[in-house]
Amino acid sequence: MPAKGWIQVNDLYCKGCELCVAACPPKVLALNMERLTPKGYHPVHIVKDGCTGCAICALVCPDAAITVYREVTKAAVPVAAGG
Amino acid sequence: MATLMVPENLVYERPRSFTDAPTHYCPGCTHGVAHRLIAEVLDEMGLAERTIGVAPVGCAVFAYNYFDTDFVEAAHGRAPAMATGIKRVLPDSIVFTYQGDGDLASIGMGEIVHAAARGENITVFFINNANYGMTGGQMAPTTLPGMKTTSSPDGRDVETQGYPIRMAEMLATLDGAAYVVRRSLHDPANIRKAKKAIRIAFEVQDRKLGFSMVELLSTCPSNWNLSPVESLKWLEEHMIPFFPLGDYKVAPAVAELKI
Amino acid sequence: MARELWEGNQAIAEAASRVGLEAYFGYPITPQNEILEWMSRRLPELGRAFVQAESELGAINMVYGAACTGARVMTSSSSPGISLMMEGLSYIAGTEVPMVLVNVMRGGPGLGNIAPSQADYNQICKGGGHGDYHPIVLAPASVQEAVDLMPVAFDLAEKYLNICCILIDGSIGQMMEPVELPEMRPVQRKDFPWAVTGAKGRPRRILSSIYLDPPEEEKTNLRLLRRWQEVQEKELRYKEYFTDDADFIVIGFGTAGRVALSAVRAARAQGIKVGLFRPITVAPFPYKRVAELAQRVGAFLVVEMNAGQMLEDVRLAVNGSIPIEFYGRLGGVVPFPDEILSEIQRVAKAKLSADADPIANWMKRMEMVAR
Numbered sequence: 001m002p003a004k005g006w007i008q009v010n011d012l013y014c015k016g017c018e019l020c021v022a023a024c025p026p027k028v029l030a031l032n033m034e035r036l037t038p039k040g041y042h043p044v045h046i047v048k049d050g051c052t053g054c055a056i057c058a059l060v061c062p063d064a065a066i067t068v069y070r071e072v073t074k075a076a077v078p079v080a081a082g083g
Numbered sequence: 084m085a086t087l088m089v090p091e092n093l094v095y096e097r098p099r100s101f102t103d104a105p106t107h108y109c110p111g112c113t114h115g116v117a118h119r120l121i122a123e124v125l126d127e128m129g130l131a132e133r134t135i136g137v138a139p140v141g142c143a144v145f146a147y148n149y150f151d152t153d154f155v156e157a158a159h160g161r162a163p164a165m166a167t168g169i170k171r172v173l174p175d176s177i178v179f180t181y182q183g184d185g186d187l188a189s190i191g192m193g194e195i196v197h198a199a200a201r202g203e204n205i206t207v208f209f210i211n212n213a214n215y216g217m218t219g220g221q222m223a224p225t226t227l228p229g230m231k232t233t234s235s236p237d238g239r240d241v242e243t244q245g246y247p248i249r250m251a252e253m254l255a256t257l258d259g260a261a262y263v264v265r266r267s268l269h270d271p272a273n274i275r276k277a278k279k280a281i282r283i284a285f286e287v288q289d290r291k292l293g294f295s296m297v298e299l300l301s302t303c304p305s306n307w308n309l310s311p312v313e314s315l316k317w318l319e320e321h322m323i324p325f326f327p328l329g330d331y332k333v334a335p336a337v338a339e340l341k342i
Numbered sequence: 343m344a345r346e347l348w349e350g351n352q353a354i355a356e357a358a359s360r361v362g363l364e365a366y367f368g369y370p371i372t373p374q375n376e377i378l379e380w381m382s383r384r385l386p387e388l389g390r391a392f393v394q395a396e397s398e399l400g401a402i403n404m405v406y407g408a409a410c411t412g413a414r415v416m417t418s419s420s421s422p423g424i425s426l427m428m429e430g431l432s433y434i435a436g437t438e439v440p441m442v443l444v445n446v447m448r449g450g451p452g453l454g455n456i457a458p459s460q461a462d463y464n465q466i467c468k469g470g471g472h473g474d475y476h477p478i479v480l481a482p483a484s485v486q487e488a489v490d491l492m493p494v495a496f497d498l499a500e501k502y503l504n505i506c507c508i509l510i511d512g513s514i515g516q517m518m519e520p521v522e523l524p525e526m527r528p529v530q531r532k533d534f535p536w537a538v539t540g541a542k543g544r545p546r547r548i549l550s551s552i553y554l555d556p557p558e559e560e561k562t563n564l565r566l567l568r569r570w571q572e573v574q575e576k577e578l579r580y581k582e583y584f585t586d587d588a589d590f591i592v593i594g595f596g597t598a599g600r601v602a603l604s605a606v607r608a609a610r611a612q613g614i615k616v617g618l619f620r621p622i623t624v625a626p627f628p629y630k631r632v633a634e635l636a637q638r639v640g641a642f643l644v645v646e647m648n649a650g651q652m653l654e655d656v657r658l659a660v661n662g663s664i665p666i667e668f669y670g671r672l673g674g675v676v677p678f679p680d681e682i683l684s685e686i687q688r689v690a691k692a693k694l695s696a697d698a699d700p701i702a703n704w705m706k707r708m709e710m711v712a713r
Contacts, residue, residue, distance in 0.1 A: 147550065
């Protein structure tokens with residue numbers, strides 16, 4: 001069973017560039033067309049189940065806008081943080 | 084799922100070596116990725132307190148707003164000279180420059196070549212996006228043959244506008260250079276490799292092994308007239324064949340580093 | 343300390359290294375090479391930083407970097423090299439960090455020659471680089487005076503966060519004179535509240551000359567100007583010789599002032615009541631003192647090794663109140679005392695007018711010389 005993950009996107013930084021959307025392996029990200037950030041961008045958010053907390057989104061994010069969490073299990077090894 | 088958001092589950096967070104300021108870069112510009120990787124390495128190595136950055140003239144002119152370290156702002160192309168001045172009087176500090184292709188490969192060609200030739204113990208991050216981003220997308224020394232820019236509107240004609248310059252290959256010929264590599268920021272695997280190279284470059288400096296430069300192929304969606312995601316693909320398909328990724332100079336002492 | 347025979351350039355270099363110089367960055371150009379060469383041996387011996395840069399552009403930007411750390415730093419060059427440094431000098435002025443520049447002038451414009459000249463007075467005193475800024479410029483007339491001004495230059499640069507320039511020409515740089523050098527002092531880096539040294543235990547610091555918001559740039563310009571006004575009030579230096587009872591006064595700086603002193607002494611021996619005013623700070627120029635002297639004497643004779651650059655400052659101070667005569671030699675020609683004596687004798691006898699154009703009259707006389 002894949003690990004369970006979650007991301008938190010900071011509206012201050014997200015510019016809606018969609019690099020994370022394209023890079024996300026389980027394809028669970030999309031821009032939130034219902035909301036605008038203070039700078040006027042549609043921020044990214046999780047739209048369906050399946051986030052594994054792999055942190056690829058954070059790895060490709062040019063704005064360090066994403067914080068990634070992952071349920072601690074034996075199999076869970078941080079990806080981006082390990083470099 | 085908010086229940087997952089507890090400290091023990093934290094996998095990735097914004098680097099501590101960043102300030103709180105959002106960047107001025109265009110959406111999807113990989114300058115931001117390069118900044119983030121540098122900040123992550125400064126965190127991992129615990130270097131921020133003795134680091135002095137040197138900002139260029141170009142898109143990264145405001146780099147000093149984003150790193151929570153001491154910073155100076157150089158004249159166009161002169162960052163390696165300024166870094167030399169700082170490093171020579173503060174040899175135990177960590178000094179890095181962050182320069183674009185116009186800054187480093189055109190107006191600052193003299194400064195970068197001689198800093199490398201002297202084996203100046205500084206680290207240089209060279210962002211190659213094949214055009215002058217800040218001034219509106221003019222032809223750079225790295226603009227590809229045939230590539231359209233605002234000052235090569237019919238595409239770079241090598242007969243009249245010359246050929247692009249491959250900086251990593253050129254600097255690798257200098258004996259003073261200890262570590263010179265080219266990486267790309269266009270996908271997760273390459274971003275990881277880029278971070279590793281940034282780490283090695285700072286290790287080289289920290290161990291006083293000589294000049295280090297990491298050239299980073301980067302996108303410029305606004306001036307390339309492509310979406311951020313299309314830009315990544317364009318970089319991969321057009322830039323990498325002309326600017327091959329690889330290690331161009333790894334001095335023996337650097338090759339022995341265990342990181 | 344005993345007086346020893348020293349070459350000007352070497353004495354300047356040694357004096358700087360004895361008053362706490364931490365780093366020197368330079369590029370070879372005649373007639374200042376002996377400064378670079380002296381530093382290349384002396385500073386490594388003292389465990390300090392020396393780099394022969396790839397160009398004057400490189401050198402001044404290395405100075406810029408070192409200055410940002412609060413280290414005592416200097417460079418030296420000569421006319422064409424100073425032109426190349428102008429970019430960095432403007433940035434240094436705009437960033438408000440201290441540095442010392444030794445400017446050993448030679449004949450120009452262009453490649454010119456390597457003979458002594460004062461043709462870069464305007465370049466260094468009135469800017470040269472872009473933007474509103476004023477370097478402090480000290481013009482010694484002897485090797486001893488140059489040596490004595492080295493610690494002054496560093497102190498002024500650090501006090502006013504400004505460029506301080508020692509302005510000499512190739513003759514002072516290369517002549518040998520007996521001098522007394524300062525005692526060796528230890529390096530003492532000051533704990534400047536702006537210096538970038540790594541943000542350990544304090545908030546980070548940024549040094550930059552960029553102020554994108556025009557009102558912020560205006561504030562910066564006003565701050566520079568206020569500091570400059572303070573320099574004008576507090577830091578004027580000049581020397582006067584035989585001015586107390588003078589009928590008229592010769593004004594000259596550096597080598598021209600020194601040659602003029604010989605001429606003034608000779609004229610005094612002939613009973614001509616002439617004095618000499620020699621500004622040492624040429625920037626700021628001692629306008630007020632020159633204006634005071636103009637109220638006491640009948641005329642000024644300005645002598646320079648250029649086409650009347652300081653003359654403009656004298657005219658500004660005098661404001662048409664008395665006649666001003668001019669004598670200049672150009673292109674690296676140094677006037678002999680006899681030439682200036684002839685000018686003094688001419689001025690002593692001539693009927694002068696405050697409305698006359700000193701440059702036009704001098705050029706007419708020069709046609710005789712040049713022929």
